[in-house]
Amino acid sequence: MNAASPPRPLRRMLLAALLLATATSSHAAPPAELPALNIAIEDTSVSGISSGGFMSVQMQVAHASTIRGAGIVAGGPYYCAQDSVLKATTECSCTGEPTLSCKVGDASAAVAELVAATRAFHAAGRIDDPAHIARQRVVTVVGGKDALVPAPITRQLHGYYDAFGLPAAALRPVTLDAAGHTMPTTAYGGACGATDEPYIGKCGFEAAHAILDWIYGPEVAPPRTSPTPAGRFVEFDQRAHIPATGVFSYLWGTGLDKTGWVYIPPACAAGERCRLHVVFHGCKQGQSYLPLRRPPGGGLYNGTTFVRNTGYDRWADTNRLVVLFPQAVSIPWKNPNGCWDWWGFTDADYATRDGVQIRAVHAMIERLASGRRD
Numbered sequence: 001m002n003a004a005s006p007p008r009p010l011r012r013m014l015l016a017a018l019l020l021a022t023a024t025s026s027h028a029a030p031p032a033e034l035p036a037l038n039i040a041i042e043d044t045s046v047s048g049i050s051s052g053g054f055m056s057v058q059m060q061v062a063h064a065s066t067i068r069g070a071g072i073v074a075g076g077p078y079y080c081a082q083d084s085v086l087k088a089t090t091e092c093s094c095t096g097e098p099t100l101s102c103k104v105g106d107a108s109a110a111v112a113e114l115v116a117a118t119r120a121f122h123a124a125g126r127i128d129d130p131a132h133i134a135r136q137r138v139v140t141v142v143g144g145k146d147a148l149v150p151a152p153i154t155r156q157l158h159g160y161y162d163a164f165g166l167p168a169a170a171l172r173p174v175t176l177d178a179a180g181h182t183m184p185t186t187a188y189g190g191a192c193g194a195t196d197e198p199y200i201g202k203c204g205f206e207a208a209h210a211i212l213d214w215i216y217g218p219e220v221a222p223p224r225t226s227p228t229p230a231g232r233f234v235e236f237d238q239r240a241h242i243p244a245t246g247v248f249s250y251l252w253g254t255g256l257d258k259t260g261w262v263y264i265p266p267a268c269a270a271g272e273r274c275r276l277h278v279v280f281h282g283c284k285q286g287q288s289y290l291p292l293r294r295p296p297g298g299g300l301y302n303g304t305t306f307v308r309n310t311g312y313d314r315w316a317d318t319n320r321l322v323v324l325f326p327q328a329v330s331i332p333w334k335n336p337n338g339c340w341d342w343w344g345f346t347d348a349d350y351a352t353r354d355g356v357q358i359r360a361v362h363a364m365i366e367r368l369a370s371g372r373r374d
Helices: 010-023 051-062 085-090 111-123 130-135 151-163 207-216 305-309 312-318 356-371
Strands: 044-049 067-073 137-143 171-176 183-185 200-202 232-237 259-264 275-280 321-325
Touching: 044 051, 044 207, 051 067, 051 130, 051 275, 051 356, 067 207, 111 130, 111 151, 137 151, 137 207, 151 171, 171 207, 183 207, 200 305, 207 275, 207 312, 259 312, 275 312, 275 356, 312 321, 321 356
Parallel strands: 044 067, 044 275, 067 137, 137 171, 183 200, 275 321
Antiparallel strands: 232 259, 259 321
């Protein structure tokens, strides 16, 4: 799941761009508007894998006063890339290989510099007070066979949290010795030790459960036992929440897709007070990504492979939890793998509240929580 690897051959990229342009202009029906639900915004949490893990950390720091907790799968510390795709792919991950040599080590993320940058961003009014990190609950998940985002990066993420006072008792580190670079599930996906599309692995361990249970426990109810969702997966119009940036207010300019997904359990649709969890997919996992092999559900694109098969909905149904799945999209030559921006390909503010992707996702959160009844 290379975070920022060199583009594939020109012919394949042009084909992907053409197919994507066709797909994003030919919906059978207009996507829905995000609903205004009775959501306690202060109970919002985030999680993600790989670039989505780095993006989750950006959200939890930029909006630290709102976020209750985070689950980081194969991710690293805030502002790790420091505006450099080279640093992102060689010192914060090994995603530049084989073109670029991996330099990941126990101190490659330069945590002291990241802590200083975080304090400077807050002093400039660009992020929330990082002191709020100390009241959050965090779980990290790393694969023992993950060669793309190796364990030392996660350990440096722990060091970053420690610098801002996150208690050791509030951090749950999980290492799956047999796992590669993958989103762990109980029984869906490829081999747990593999590092291959769609980066979802049968590990006998469900990351979604570990994340939600740690953040919202100990009162988390058992999951839905039926394989059929009780609630609804709703495709919604992301463009309504993306700041205007020019001719393309989505897609090429922002790295954000035309639509996203939200899962709404029956209780939340009926107006009961609910909580919100935001899930960021990783590189090559977005709905509009064109994989080399057809995804398990068929079709050309990934579609809802990540959204429907990572297990979040099973826990959402029994815990009054709305789950938001925003969608990033490929940008040829700039972000061919459809990653979230954690190195600066969208704008100079990408790691702060002013970054276009963070602004868009936060606008989605505010819209979902706008039906709150006190």
